[in-house]
Amino acid sequence: xxREQLLSxxxxxxxxxERRATYHAVLHGRYKLLSVVSDAxxxxxxxxxxxxxxxxxxxxxxxxxPPDNAKVIIGVFSIIITIYSVVAWKYDWRLMAEVxxxxxxxxxxxxxxxxxLILSKETIEDEMKKFCSxxxxxxHELPQIAESQFLRLKNYHLRKMLLSKFIDKxxxxxxxxxxxxxxxxxxxxxxxxxxxLTERHGDEDAEVTKSSR
Numbered sequence: 001x002x003r004e005q006l007l008s009x010x011x012x013x014x015x016x017x018e019r020r021a022t023y024h025a026v027l028h029g030r031y032k033l034l035s036v037v038s039d040a041x042x043x044x045x046x047x048x049x050x051x052x053x054x055x056x057x058x059x060x061x062x063x064x065x066p067p068d069n070a071k072v073i074i075g076v077f078s079i080i081i082t083i084y085s086v087v088a089w090k091y092d093w094r095l096m097a098e099v100x101x102x103x104x105x106x107x108x109x110x111x112x113x114x115x116x117l118i119l120s121k122e123t124i125e126d127e128m129k130k131f132c133s134x135x136x137x138x139x140h141e142l143p144q145i146a147e148s149q150f151l152r153l154k155n156y157h158l159r160k161m162l163l164s165k166f167i168d169k170x171x172x173x174x175x176x177x178x179x180x181x182x183x184x185x186x187x188x189x190x191x192x193x194x195x196x197l198t199e200r201h202g203d204e205d206a207e208v209t210k211s212s213r
Contacts, residue, residue, distance in 0.1 A: 006128040007118065013135045014114035017107050022157040023145055024104040031097035038088045045084065049077040103142045110135055 052074050057067040065073070114135070117128055145153065167178050 003125055003128075006125055006132070009132055010114055010117050010128050013132060014111060014118065016139070017111040017114060017135070019154070019157050020139065020142065021104060021107045021111060022160060023153045024100045024107060024142070026153060026156060027145075027149070028097055028100040028104055031093045031100060034091075035093040035097055038084065038093060042081065042084045042088065045077055045081045049074060049081060052077065099143050106138060106142065110138060 052070065055070075057070075060067045060070050113131055117131055163179070166181075
């Protein structure tokens with residue numbers, strides 16, 4: 001392969017890595033939030049159950065709760081804690097956040113190496129071949145994206161790129177203003193901005209655009 005062909009392949013890898021970085025960043029943030037909310041909810045339910053377990057009749061009377069209903073309340077909180085624990089154990093959002101966090105770090109590192117190769121004028125062919133082989137091998141080791149999430153993540157990445165292009169073209173108004181104007185442009189001129197994205201990123205990103213509709 002010629003140097004131009006290898007450079008084109010490295011550029012293709014860089015685009016794929018850009019998308020994978022978006023996917024894993026979104027999933028890392030989502031699972032981390034679910035983990036925090038789950039832990040906080042479980043802790044709140046456990047504290048409430050502990051408080052109710054040691055309170056006497058006067059405490060429940062002060063809260064206008066019939067003392068006979070105290071056992072029912074304690075039972076309800078026990079069931080909530082049990083269900084919460086089973087769900088948290090089954091999905092293990094903390095572990096999923098860590099998995100996608102490590103994947104994001106690996107993808108960012110590969111993307112940085114690709115960028116260095118693309119921008120360097122002294123890059124030799126062997127280095128580009130080694131990078132392409134390493135990129136393929138390491139991407140195969142990344143956690144798979146569920147089919148139910150794939151198209152949404154692709155669509156999110158597409159909109160992120162369009163927003164970036166919009167800010168590059170019409171920047172200087174502040175992020176919030178640009179954000180609002182961007183969504184108005186997407187609402188009324190979505191075909192125009194999709195065409196702009198296609199012209200900028202080539203056929204590969206045009207395919208992403210079609211798959212995201």
